[in-house]
Amino acid sequence: MVETHLPQPQTIGVLGAGSYGTALAIAFAKVMPVMLWGHNPEAMAQMAEKRENSQYLPGITFPEKLEITADLEQVCAKCTLLLIAVPSHALPEFLRSIKPVINDSHFLLIASKGLEPKTGRFFSDIIPEIYPNNRFGFVSGPSFAKEVAYGWPTALAVASKDIKFIRYEIFAPMHKIRQPLKFYYVEDMIGLQVAGAIKNVIAIAVGLSDGLGFGANTRAAVITHGLEEISTLGKLYGAEASTFQGLSGFGDLILTCTDDQSRNRRFGLLLGQGYSPEQAIQIIGQVVEGYYNTRETMTLAQKVNADLPIIQKVYDILFNKKSPKRAASELLLSIHNGEGSFTNL
């Protein structure tokens, strides 16, 4: 049933002008007016002048309906839907910092994939603390920024308690027009967040395996058991099992683990090739969410006594200085002994 009493947004506000925020802004601006805000005024002025994001998406010209601005107040005054794509470790602080310009009618749609730094809390628990009266949701799923910006067919999952509102009031204009960005709706915000954050950790593990010189068999085993670890932890927090079979679960895991566009996978590859985490982050030069997600996932796992062998090994490499070779051989031993997540093999 369509809720008709709510206003339909005329313009979408995208907050965060890195690769993903810019890509989403480009995709939406092919259909409706969009304002893209970024926190660096010089970078925004350059983008406005060149009509492209030369740093993250060079060569992709902005559609006419895309307005570039460094004026957050103006965006929030004009837009009901705020699509937020800042790095996950900055998200809680960012949400607090924009409070003066947010009112109760704003819908906060979070595209960042992660958990609260250090505490590992879900963003769906933090947002109501900061914005008790606002509708909010999450968008996730297999989507490399560049391909979204190119306009290549992409399917995304959107989770919210206010799914009817977001489906019929926010995305209705997108549905009316044939365009390559498709949205699928679920209510399971926990499952979506768990899957989006932890697939990054599994992608690091897969990159590590490939970087160490293992082959396709090992990659498939790590992905399969990685999905099992994601699903185990998610269900302990009340997520629905079906979410992990969907776009934001299996879909995004496959994408991130198997294509070198993924920064998390490339990070793992570099670790496997002998670079330190610090060196690897520097080489990639963009946000590597899995680095933070690994620490936060372990915090989440400890609270419910979840046993996550692959994620534990990635944690040991990143934060306990364990060598990738040693971590891998310990994992392989656990396969041999039928222990841990490999029990069903």
Ligand SMILES: NC(=O)c1ccc[n+]([C@@H]2O[C@H](COP(=O)([O-])OP(=O)(O)OC[C@H]3O[C@@H](n4cnc5c(N)ncnc54)[C@H](O)[C@@H]3O)[C@@H](O)[C@H]2O)c1
């Ligand atoms: N790039 C992708 O393909 C992709 C796809 C899906 C989801 N995401 C998610 O989108 C989020 C953003 O990632 P990205 O790929 O755009 O990162 P990016 O590294 O391309 O860009 C990050 C941007 O965030 C800005 N930034 C940093 N701290 C900020 C702050 N405190 N306030 C406002 N802006 C800040 C930086 O200046 C930069 O412009 C991440 O959570 C990521 O997981 C990315």
Ligand SMILES: O=P(O)(O)OC[C@H](O)CO
């Ligand atoms: O480049 P990554 O590893 O951050 O992955 C980007 C997206 O999350 C893929 O959906």
